[in-house]
Amino acid sequence: VQLQASGGGLVQAGGSLRLSCAASRRTFSSYNMGWFRQAPGKEREFVAAISRSGGDKSYADSVKGRFTISRDNGKITVYLQMNSLKPEDTAAYYCAADNWVNSPLTDKPYEYDYWGQGTQVTVSS
Numbered sequence: 001v002q003l004q005a006s007g008g009g010l011v012q013a014g015g016s017l018r019l020s021c022a023a024s025r026r027t028f029s030s031y032n033m034g035w036f037r038q039a040p041g042k043e044r045e046f047v048a049a050i051s052r053s054g055g056d057k058s059y060a061d062s063v064k065g066r067f068t069i070s071r072d073n074g075k076i077t078v079y080l081q082m083n084s085l086k087p088e089d090t091a092a093y094y095c096a097a098d099n100w101v102n103s104p105l106t107d108k109p110y111e112y113d114y115w116g117q118g119t120q121v122t123v124s125s
Helices: 026-030
Strands: 003-006 009-012 017-023 032-038 045-050 057-059 067-072 077-082 091-098 119-124
Touching: 003 091, 017 032, 017 091, 017 119, 032 067, 032 077, 045 067, 045 077, 057 067, 077 091
Parallel strands: 009 119
Antiparallel strands: 003 017, 017 077, 032 045, 032 091, 045 057, 067 077, 091 119
C-alpha cells in the first residue's frame, strides 16, 4: 500500500495543524495506523497510533492532550490534529501502516510495514 502524507507547514507556537495520510488501497481498514516524527539529528519517535476500527488509540506522553489521531476508513485516510503546537514539535512527520492481522497497537517503528514520505512541520517561537 502507498501512503501519502500532507498538511504540514509553518505555524507559530500555540497554533494548530491537521495532517492527513491517504492510503492507496481499500484494505486500509485492516491496518493499524501510526504517526511518527523525526527531527534533524534525532531518531524517529512515536507520536500516535490508532486501531483498525478507530476504537483504540495510543499517544506519546509528549503530545497527550494536544494531538488527536483519527481515521475515516471510507476515505481511506488517517488524520493527526495537532493543537497547542510547541517549537519542540518541529519535525518531519510520517504516517505508517501495520498490516499484521490482529496485532496490537505499537509504538515501535520496526513493527510498521509501510511508510509515507513525510510532511514537514515547523513551529516558530
